[in-house]
Structure formats: C-alpha cells, structure tokens
Amino acid sequence: MRIKKLLAGLLVVILFTAGLSTQQVNADKLKDEIKRSMQETEKRKEALSNFHEEIHKKFDAAGYDASLSFSNDPLFYQEKLEVIVHIKDSNLMKQREKIDAIVKEAAKTHKLGKVEVRIEKAQKNYESEQDKKLRKLHNKIFTVTKDILKEKGLEASGMIISSTPNQNIRIEIRQHDKSINISKLEELIHDEIYAATEEDIKVEVREHIESAEKEIAWMPILQAVHQEMRKHFDEVSGFAHSFHPAPLQIIIKTTLADNRKTRKTAARMEEYVHTIIDVKREELNTKKEPYTVIIRDKKHNKLN
Numbered sequence: 586m587r588i589k590k591l592l593a594g595l596l597v598v599i600l601f602t603a604g605l606s607t608q609q610v611n612a613d614k615l616k617d618e619i620k621r622s623m624q625e626t627e628k629r630k631e632a633l634s635n636f637h638e639e640i641h642k643k644f645d646a647a648g649y650d651a652s653l654s655f656s657n658d659p660l661f662y663q664e665k666l667e668v669i670v671h672i673k674d675s676n677l678m679k680q681r682e683k684i685d686a687i688v689k690e691a692a693k694t695h696k697l698g699k700v701e702v703r704i705e706k707a708q709k710n711y712e713s714e715q716d717k718k719l720r721k722l723h724n725k726i727f728t729v730t731k732d733i734l735k736e737k738g739l740e741a742s743g744m745i746i747s748s749t750p751n752q753n754i755r756i757e758i759r760q761h762d763k764s765i766n767i768s769k770l771e772e773l774i775h776d777e778i779y780a781a782t783e784e785d786i787k788v789e790v791r792e793h794i795e796s797a798e799k800e801i802a803w804m805p806i807l808q809a810v811h812q813e814m815r816k817h818f819d820e821v822s823g824f825a826h827s828f829h830p831a832p833l834q835i836i837i838k839t840t841l842a843d844n845r846k847t848r849k850t851a852a853r854m855e856e857y858v859h860t861i862i863d864v865k866r867e868e869l870n871t872k873k874e875p876y877t878v879i880i881r882d883k884k885h886n887k888l889n
Contacts, residue, residue, distance in 0.1 A: 612860075619813060619860050626660065626812050632695040633659055639691045649684065650674060652707070661816050665699045666692065671707040678704065719748075722782060726754060729781050733774050734758065737765065746786075753787035754778075789829060799874070800828060806865045810835060813861050818854060822883075832875035843882045851880040851888035 637653065644651050649672070656667040668688055677684070685702045692700040723746050734741055734756075743757045756774070771788040778786050807826055814821050814837060823838035837854055841847040858878045866873065880889045 615856070615860050616864060619857070619864050622813055622816065623809060623861075623864060626816065629660055632697060636691050636695045636697060639694070640688060643687050643691070647680075647683070647687075649677060649680065651677065651684070653688075656703070658815075659697075660812065665701050666697055667701045667703065668692075670702060670704045672704060673707045675706055722784065725782055726778055726784070726786065729777050730754065730756060730774055733770075733777055737770065739765070751787060752784060753789065755789045755791070757791050759792075791829060802871055803828075803833065803874070805869060806862055806871075807835070809865045810858055810861050814854070814857065817857060818850075820850065821854075832877060834877050834879055836879045836881060838881050838885075839883065839888070841880075841882045841888060843884070843886055843888060847882065848888055851882075854880050855889050 640653055651670050651672045654669045654671065656669055659666055670684055670688065672678070672684075681704055684704060688702045689700050692698070726746060727744060730744060731741065740759045741756055742759050743755075745755045747753050747755070754774075767790050771790050774790070775786065775788045778784060778788070803826075807824075811824050814824070818839075820839045820841050821837060822840050825836040825838065827834045827836075835858060837858065839851070839854070841850060855878050862876070878889070879887055882888050
C-alpha cells in the first residue's frame with residue numbers, strides 16, 4: 586500500500602514537471618517566433634525607406650514634382666502594395682508609363698512584392714471652418730496655460746492637446762519648487778481655460794524629469810508592440826498607452842466580442858505583448874519597469 590502511494594506521488598511529480606517543461610518549451614518557441622518576426626519587420630522598414638529614397642532621387646532627376654503615399658499599410662505583408670503617386674502638375678499625366686515603371690522597378694529592387702501604381706492630382710490643402718475654429722481654440726488654450734505657468738515661475742517642456750475620447754491638455758514642466766501643489770495648479774489652469782473658452786478640459790501636469798525620460802525609454806518597445814500585434818492579429822483595431830497614473834498601461838483595442846472564445850484570444854494577445862516586451866528589453870538592454878496590459882473588446886470593455 587505504501588509503495589502504491591509513493592508511486593502515485595512520483596507520477597504526480599513527473600506529470601507536474603512535464604507540464605512545466607512543456608510550458609517553458611512553448612514560451613521559448615513563441616519568443617523565437619517573435620524575434621524572427623521583429624527582424625523581418627526591421628528588414629521591411631529598411632526596404633521601404635530605401636524604396637522611398639530611390640523614388641525621390643529618380644523623380645528629382647527626371648524633374649517630376651511628385652510624392653508618394655500608400656493606400657494600404659506598407660509595413661506588413663500584403664498580397665499587393667498599392668502605391669499612390671501624387672502629382673502637382675497635370676501635365677505629368679503624360680508621363681504615366683515612365684512614372685509607373687520607376688515605381689515598379691524600385692519595388693522589385695527592394696523586394697517589396699507585387700505593386701499597383703495609381704497616379705493622382707495632388708489635392709490642395711484647404712483649412713475647413715471647423716479646423717480654423719479648433720486651431721484658434723487650441724491657440725487660446727496654449728496662451729492661457731503659458732501665462733499661468735509664467736506667473737508661477739514655471740516653464741513647460743511640452744504641451745499636448747488631445748480631443749479623443751475627451752478634450753484634455755497634458756503639460757510637462759521642468760523641475761519646480763516642491764512647494765507648488767500640482768493638483769491645485771491643474772485646477773487653476775482648468776478654471777482659467779474654462780473662463781476664457783467655456784471649454785471643460787481635463788488638465789494633467791507632470792514633471793519632465795519623472796516622465797519624459799521614462800517615456801523616451803519605452804518608445805521603441807511600444808513601437809514594437811504596435812507593429813507586431815498588428816502583424817499577428819487581424820482583430821487588433823488600435824492602440825493606446827498612458828503613463829499617468831503609474832504604472833504604464835498598454836491598451837490593445839480590438840474588434841472582438843465578449844465571450845469565452847474571444848477571452849482565449851485576448852489571453853493569447855496578452856501573452857504576445859509580454860513576450861514582445863521581453864524580447865525588445867533584451868535587445869535594448871533596458872531595466873524592467875512595471876506595466877499592465879489591457880485588452881479591450883469592440884465595446885471598449887476589458888477582456889483580460
């Protein structure tokens with residue numbers, strides 16, 4: 586009886602160890618897969634950069650006043666890359682065949698695959714009345730904010746106004762007198778902006794030294810997450826990140842519904858994000874910083 590118990594216990598240990606071993610093998614396999622994918626992405630980016638440079642030089646040499654854009658995302662695999670050539674002079678339409686040949690030859694040289702070329706007359710950029718109104722509003726907000734900071738003896742290293750999902754202004758200030766209450770400063774700026782514009786705008790003030798350096802260090806990592814997630818998951822519809830409040834939040838927006846099957850997909854997405862970050866950290870030799878990953882469904886609810 587005792588021997589049977591020992592054998593049963595040994596079997597449990599063996600199965601548990603085998604399970605851990607399988608998990609490690611799968612984790613290593615995913616890590617290697619992502620490393621290869623990231624290398625392919627970097628090669629693709631270099632090829633696209635060289636493609637742009639060659640087209641620019643050839644257009645200049647031929648005297649073509651034109652620019653390029655893509656109707657689909659050129660960074661990731663496409664059955665066909667759609668290149669749009671924007672020309673400022675309608676007479677260049679007569680050179681359609683030559684322009685088409687230049688683009689396709691450069692695409693072949695840099696191994697970008699099949700290419701479809703579309704030549705269009707460049708549109709003049711007219712500012713709409715709505716854009717004018719928004720520009721004037723933002724200028725007013727910046728002016729009010731700068732005046733308050735100047736009055737307090739503070740200097741902004743950067744100010745960004747965002748309109749989505751709600752209007753907010755993010756202000757980064759250089760080192761300041763620690764006696765200044767950041768919350769009260771945010772409240773003061775908010776109230777002065779409202780008095781000047783009647784706009785209820787969320788205000789966020791952060792110290793440059795505590796935030797900017799950390800954000801700069803995270804940028805290549807976040808870019809890798811952005812690129813690789815779009816490359817591997819068709820369900821990904823957008824990205825966001827926030828350093829305030831800490832720790833960093835990395836948000837993956839998706840077209841997924843909320844059910845048992847999609848929650849498994851969300852778990853796989855989260856695993857991918859963690860692995861991409863691990864791989865990029867190793868590459869950059871950066872220290873580990875805390876962060877959280879949030880996968881949102883099509884209704885913006887958290888899936889993981």
